[in-house]
Amino acid sequence: PSLATLNIPTVWFNNPNVSYSKANLGEELLKFEIPRYTEWVRSTEAGSFHCDDTGLICEVKEAVTLTYYFDSWPKLLEEQNTEELHVAGPLLNFKVDAAEAVASICIPHFLCLEGEDSSHVYIAHFVEGEMRLEKPDRVEPHHAVLENPKFSSLGVVFKKWFKQKINTVVLLYHRLHLETPTFHLYLLPNDPSIIKVTRNLHLWYSRLPGSFA
Structure with a gap:
């Protein structure tokens, strides 16, 4: 916790x-x-x-x-x-x-x-x-x-x-195909709706050039 x-x-x-x-x-x-x-x-x-x-x-x-x-x-x-x-x-x-x-x-x-x-x-x-x-x-x-x-x-x-x-969860995403790694880190309440939106965001964002995963 x-x-x-x-x-x-x-x-x-x-x-x-x-x-x-x-x-x-x-x-x-x-x-x-x-x-x-x-x-x-x-x-x-x-x-x-x-x-x-x-x-x-x-x-x-x-x-x-x-x-x-x-x-x-x-x-x-x-x-x-x-x-x-x-x-x-x-x-x-x-x-x-x-x-x-x-x-x-x-x-x-x-x-x-x-x-x-x-x-x-x-x-x-x-x-x-x-x-x-x-x-x-x-x-x-x-x-x-x-x-x-x-x-x-x-x-x-x-x-x-x-x-x-x-109670919280941590989600960590990193940016691919870059010489210097870039990270997005989320500290979120352990709420399935918030977690789902965050994951959907990065699923969408991963389609962009230099995406996160």
């Missing part, structure tokens, strides 16, 4: 319906096209599944189909009063054909809460443009658990009173 401030992300998802994202590379602001990322998951019997791409864990009681994708925090928070709230993980938009079949969902977060009180952790639930805060049934080291959930856009937030430790 690392201690970092929550303004550390320099890469974020924008509105998936607009289908572009932004990334701050040094002093340069780049726009690049990425496909809207949607994943369909079908469970044909009772049990649990873990989505490696999003970090989502879902416990189901019977056959169910979930459709979900990374949604945009800026888009949905724009008109909300969120001065006390801070984003703590990806925002996932869900559509479910039989919500009653889902016993619980474990929504990923990047907070480092070992030995700390988790009473300041909430799940933001967006319904028709309005944000509702729900207390998770329990908070685990990497997930906030919501039992018998109602689905729309869901993500973990917290009320910040002091500095908060977060």
Whole structure:
């Protein structure tokens, strides 16, 4: 675990319906096209599944189909009063054909809460443009658990009173075909949506002359 401030992300998802994202590379602001990322998951019997791409864990009681994708925090928070709230993980938009079949969902977060009180952790639930805060049934080291959930856009937030430790990842890219190696190093919250955008950026950027890999 690392201690970092929550303004550390320099890469974020924008509105998936607009289908572009932004990334701050040094002093340069780049726009690049990425496909809207949607994943369909079908469970044909009772049990649990873990989505490696999003970090989502879902416990189901019977056959169910979930459709979900990374949604945009800026888009949905724009008109909300969120001065006390801070984003703590990806925002996932869900559509479910039989919500009653889902016993619980474990929504990923990047907070480092070992030995700390988790009473300041909430799940933001967006319904028709309005944000509702729900207390998770329990908070685990990497997930906030919501039992018998109602689905729309869901993500973990917290009320910040002091500095908060977060779990981070490091991504390192180097520039090819140059006499002097050039590196891009990112220290990012362990948020699958931010990591995915960063990787998509460099996949796009690798097509340029003198690319990174």
